[in-house]
Amino acid sequence: KQEVTQIPAALSVPEGENLVLNCSFTDSAIYNLQWFRQDPGKGLTSLLLIQSSQREQTSGRLNASLDKSSGRSTLYIAASQPGDSATYLCAVITDKLIFGTGTRLQVFP
């Protein structure tokens, strides 16, 4: 059974710091991995999709990497801003998405 874990569960940092959020999964037989952002009381916003043949994807200040063999993905956020405050979720994709428990990020001015 696939299990997805995210570390840390919560993170509070001052504005401007570079951050690394971690996601690990137990079964490497995945198609893709997707990172999402969720604001309180809101739905999910897709940030990055990494296909299994890729090792990383970049969008603006965000960079996500994928190492299937070790069952790990990281989301790197450069020069964090207060607007980045949200819960970040990773999901491994087989025939459906299996979510991690999320990292709650707070960036203070």
Added chain:
Amino acid sequence: NAGVMQNPRHLVRRRGQEARLRCSPMKGHSHVYWYRQLPEEGLKFMVYLQKENIIDESGMPKERFSAEFPKEGPSILRIQQVVRGDSAAYFCASSPGGSSGNTIYFGEGSWLTVV
């Protein structure tokens, strides 16, 4: 191109009533997924549907819950005889094909409160 549309956004039901949650996928998307997020918990898969077919319902509770995605109209998640433990956010997602190569887009969710 509108995103995934869910309604109602908020729904209050008394114990024993029925709740119907609707999801209109993005235009051109024929695959729909339903997820449930309990308070302070992660998103849990419930059911995966294509038009007129249930592909995977392994996450659906065995009783009181049902889902459909008819040829015409939105996907419906139906909860009969609701109990307080059904209070949660229910998210719908859609994709143009299967999940293997496609980005999956989520709606804003439907928040069910059972009183």
